[in-house]
Amino acid sequence: MPHPFSVLALSLAVLAAPVAAAFADPPKSPEPTPAKPKQIVLVSFDSAREISQWERSRALAKRTGAHFTYFLSCVFLLSPETRGAYTAPGKGAGKSNIGFAASKQEVADRLEQIRLAAAEGHDIGSHACGHFDGKDWSKADWLAEFGAFRRIFENAYAINGISPEPPGWRDFARHAVTGFRAPYLSTDKALYEALPEAGFHYDASGVSNGPDLPPTKNRTTRFALPLIPEGPKAKPVVAMDYNLYVRHSGGFEKPSMADEFADRAYHAFRAAFDAQYSGNRLPLELGFHFTQMNGGTYWNALERFAGEVCVKADVECISFRDYVERQRGGERQVAVGG
Template structure:
């Protein structure tokens, strides 16, 4: 072969397009870590202000499990009757004045406009462990009626926001039972009444919600806490009982805050660095042990909720996000 022919062959080979290397599969994007903060009772107007302010600064949205007797002034208490109880009885009392109710209604509506969720905590905070399905349905119906009529019943019809009645009828999608007391009759009643989810369970650790027919069931997790890392429900009241036997001890408030924050952050980090199962933490509208547990909550949401791969959301929003980004084990 002549040198000219050889050179031409080499040029032809060099002119051929290079064969592309097969691309390595890209790892699937990890789902966002969900953090669900909720409040039971939602009565104290000062804590409505405080919680909404915390959320605004931390880029968080909360779920407020509202008790309906907080929308009934004490003078009108006889209008409420819980299953098996005398009229006018409530374990959490009633609103002191119409003005107090008006302020709370304003918080409820504005919180919803800000992206928070309003859910149901029944009315008089009774333990329904022995209630029948009919008893639960009666309490649900009372709650809905009280919320629908709250402005008019308190002489505030001229201040009722447009859309309130629709919200009260169809916008309250979830329920948490007082005392987390959740018999089978509760779940049967929730399905019939049309609730989308229940948040009354307790689970061994952070777990994905279960689907029981038409009802999605969430559970507050047991999390390690304290020097011995003993498990406890991730809720302020349970910590209050462990730390100080349910008696306020302001002198140790900073200590209790530190213990609580450490437990909360460790529980969050476990899921964030692991399979990214949503973490749920529950609170009440009472600042136990001089606010130790609220301060720990505020520290946590301030630390994590502005991260791009974290979403601090309501229960309803979590349901939608989980449908869009199912959780899978870390590769």
């Protein structure tokens, strides 16, 4: 027979068990997964010449909610009669690697496109003036080129005898341009010494092995077009239409292959985007020109791409200027749903 005290102890232990359980900590809920930042896509255009491409890009932006950066070459604000207003470092007056505007009317039309684009929230950057390779320029040379750009941009209406000049144009022109991309993406040490002195906040002349966060050095945020896999063998190529044009057709027009090239370009853009969208969400940069290479192949690919990704709730297609202003303002990327 069990000892009376043993029975009593067992009974008390059984009674105490539910009480102890009642005072135990409830199971913890799993930690919430932090929301990913929005995926940033940075689309830019170099030279910004053809009026029809201004209109086409602005229409694309309106359809998708995107904001673009237009790197303007200032020679396209000079007509054949006013070309002498520009002198490049080491060159005679009126010299340019890419010509000038075709007429005074074309200058007026382009100025109107610039004004409209800026009013719609787009970023106007500098692509210098005459599209010369500045890899051997001195700091003084770069400052002279930057000075020519700003002078011609600010005084474009007066230089060309176009009237009326819109109210506030000169104030806009003095303050609007905060970014630069070097012709041919060709840079030197002197460029990066000159950029902050000339009032630029960012440079977009770099090339990187892949998407990355742009560093800020010497007060200048430095963006880089990434290498992205492209084609059947996924060979890396700079994420810019001209580099795809050279890859696809050796830099010569092949209109019969336009559909194939457009499909390849689109899939390269989309694969680069998807890798970041499902991964670390580093900013993705894509560069274009107003030139219709291979029959407009690369613009067709851009429109297909932007129409799919820029409309996503957790994607922002923004300008370089907006990206830099956010970072300088201490603003973190907006979280999905925030």
